[in-house]
Amino acid sequence: MTAIDLIYQQIKRSRRYVFERKDFDNFASYDQIGRVLKKLVDRGVLMKIGYGLYTKSTINSLTNKPMPTNxxxxxxxxxxxxxxxxxxxxxxxxxxxxxxxxxxxxxxxxxxxxxxxxxxxxxxxxxxxxxxxx
Structure with missing residues (x-):
């Protein structure tokens, strides 16, 4: 499995809604984690809410923009x-x-x-x- 698959599964399985970049340190290198998180933000799976902080999100059907799922x-x-x-x-x-x-x-x-x-x-x-x- 690739790093993006591992991180995506970790996010989907988690009961938490807020993640830090360091939560995924055991999956890949620092730079690769950054690239994966950027891809997930672009797909609408995550929203970046601050430096190194992300939250689960979905795409709003009306505005077509990501919104938090909490x-x-x-x-x-x-x-x-x-x-x-x-x-x-x-x-x-x-x-x-x-x-x-x-x-x-x-x-x-x-x-x-x-x-x-x-x-x-x-x-x-x-x-x-x-x-x-x-």
Missing amino acids: PGGTDAIMREILRMRGVDFEMDALTLKSINGQSTQIPASIRYKWNPKQFNRNLKVGNRVLSKRQ
Whole structure:
């Protein structure tokens, strides 16, 4: 089997939605992994969301552009990334009230707060941007 087949099968079998480039180190060399990931991004199997970070995706039938496959949406992807990196984060008060059942209002987007010394990157999933300035 080729490296692209091995990495593709690994992605399809995984329950995770976010992957790092180093997750595939045992399949091929660094350069070859980069080429394979680029091919998978071009095919719409993966979306690049940041330096060395990728998420599973499918092609949207209406826009013909890739979109994340995580059932929790972009906010679930953001939380998965922060947990993967071991970053302690907090959600805004309105979101916490909604989750705890203290409010019937559902926030349009969730804002996160964390120590920028722990995580100092800008990530983009579709139109949603996660940055330290939130």
